[in-house]
Amino acid sequence: MGKNWILLIIPIYAKASNKYLSAIRLRILELSQLQSAPLVGQIEVDESYFGARRVRGKRGCGALGKTIVFGLLKRGDKVYxxxxxxxSAATLQSIIKGKASIDTQIQK
Known part of the structure; x- marks a missing residue:
């Protein structure tokens, strides 16, 4: 939902729409952080690389220049x-420790 779409529906000034959209986005962030209870039970973890298929002229690592996204999934329930x-193991383990409870079984 962009600013231009809202301006077509609701006749308000652009500055006001920026203010309202920022407030809405901040509230969504606050609510999502409140609901981020630890994952319990069996969860799956994986990382994915997003970006161009390949960079011309570069040899070797196919992950060069790609965005790395790490995810935790509780089937049929929540995704983080x-x-x-x-x-690195240290980075991924710190995320898992922060989002999974002690009783969680982790599958790769």
Whole structure:
């Protein structure tokens, strides 16, 4: 839902629409953080690389220049994703410790 779409429906000024949309986005962020209870039970974890299929002229690592997204999934329930800078064990373990309870069984 962009600013232009809202301006077509509701006759308000552009500055006012920016203010209202920012407030709505902040409230959505607050509510999503409140509802982020730890995942319990069996969860699956995986990382994915998003970006161009390949970069011409570059050899070797196919992940160069791609965005790395790490996700935790409780089947039929909740999903948590986060953009990470690297896929090192320390980075991924810290995310898992923050989002999964102690009783959780992790599947790869």
């Amino acid at each position: 994703t986060e953009i990470v800078s690297d896929c």
